[in-house]
Amino acid sequence: MxxxxxxxxxxxxxxxxxxxxxxxxxxxxxxxxxxxxxxSREGGSPELIELAALLHDYSDHKYNGGDFEAGxxxxxxxxxxxxAAPNLALQxxxxxxxxxxxxxxxxxxxxxxxxxIVRDADRLDAIGxxxxxxxxxxxxxxxxxxxxxxxxxxxxxxxxxxxxxxGHTINHFYEKLLLLKDRMETTTAQRLAAQRHAVMEQFLAxxxxxxxxxxxxxx
Ligand code: ADP
Ligand code: NI
Numbered sequence: 001m002x003x004x005x006x007x008x009x010x011x012x013x014x015x016x017x018x019x020x021x022x023x024x025x026x027x028x029x030x031x032x033x034x035x036x037x038x039x040s041r042e043g044g045s046p047e048l049i050e051l052a053a054l055l056h057d058y059s060d061h062k063y064n065g066g067d068f069e070a071g072x073x074x075x076x077x078x079x080x081x082x083x084a085a086p087n088l089a090l091q092x093x094x095x096x097x098x099x100x101x102x103x104x105x106x107x108x109x110x111x112x113x114x115x116x117i118v119r120d121a122d123r124l125d126a127i128g129x130x131x132x133x134x135x136x137x138x139x140x141x142x143x144x145x146x147x148x149x150x151x152x153x154x155x156x157x158x159x160x161x162x163x164x165x166x167g168h169t170i171n172h173f174y175e176k177l178l179l180l181k182d183r184m185e186t187t188t189a190q191r192l193a194a195q196r197h198a199v200m201e202q203f204l205a206x207x208x209x210x211x212x213x214x215x216x217x218x219x
Contacts, residue, residue: 005050007082012054022138023057027125031056035121041188044113048088051079052095052118072097095119101126101176103156108183120189123180128196131177132203139169146170147211173204 016025032053039049058078059071072093079089095115098108099122111119126134136146145168153174156162165175181197184190209216 004079004082004084005047005054008051008054008079011078012058015058020137020141022134022141027134028054028057030125030130031118031121034124035118038117038121038186038188042113042117042186044117048091048095048114049117051084051088051092052099052114053121055079055092056096056099056118056122058096069097100159101162101180102159103162104175104179105155105157106159106162113186116185117189120184120186120193123184124189124192124196127177127180127193128199131196132200135169135172135177139172142166144169147207149211170204170207173200 012028013025016023016028019025021027032050035049035053036046039046055075055078059074075096076089076093079092080086084092091112091114095111095118098111098115099119101123108119125131139146144166147170148168151167151171153171154161154165154167156165156175162175165171167175177200178197181190181193184193
């Protein structure tokens with residue numbers, strides 16, 4: 001098992017080494033470490049959790065031309081080619097397939113405890129101080145405005161509409177990031193999410209104060 005994990009880590013590290021800050025190797029590594037921390041409190045198979053965390057963004061629809069299922073198939077083939085047991089390769093692929101957020105009005109698919117842990121860990125990395133930094137890194141990489149008060153958020157009801165949205169980055173908080181706290185499934189992640197959520201609320205209040213000159217000046 002150690003050999004398989006080490007090989008997967010090398011592949012993932014190489015693939016993500018030149019990605020921008022919202023989706024680089026450090027994101028993958030933080031999700032892995034957070035997922036293993038959640039495992040230490042919640043249980044589940046550490047091997048399955050670590051492999052799924054390492055591979056959860058291996059072929060993301062935002063970077064592979066828009067195919068949502070292709071990522072899971074690619075991961076399954078990779079693991080089989082590295083000698084993983086077919087059942088393990090299938091379980092990892094099943095988790096990779098359900099991790100991604102698909103819109104405010106799109107329910108998350110049911111999954112195993114290991115799937116819940118990896119999804120919670122990925123979402124914890126999308127909120128709080130790191131979540132704020134990642135959102136603006138992603139928006140910057142796509143040439144998006146920080147904010148445009150004339151463009152209201154959209155609560156997307158399909159994964160296609162969510163994926164095609166090209167709005168400004170502040171909207172992303174209302175379309176996804178502020179909604180993640182209530183979608184955490186493990187108790188440990190719910191606790192961590194509450195604190196990170198408060199950091200985002202404080203950030204947004206401050207951002208809007210600064211956007212409106214004078215609104216901050218109470219003297
Ligand atoms: P998931 O891990 O659920 O698939 P994504 O891959 O959609 O999430 O998002 C990964 C990172 O990119 C997150 O930090 C997220 O906030 C950021 N991101 C995704 N879409 C946008 C967007 N439209 N604007 C700003 N940041 C975004
Ligand atoms: Ni991710």
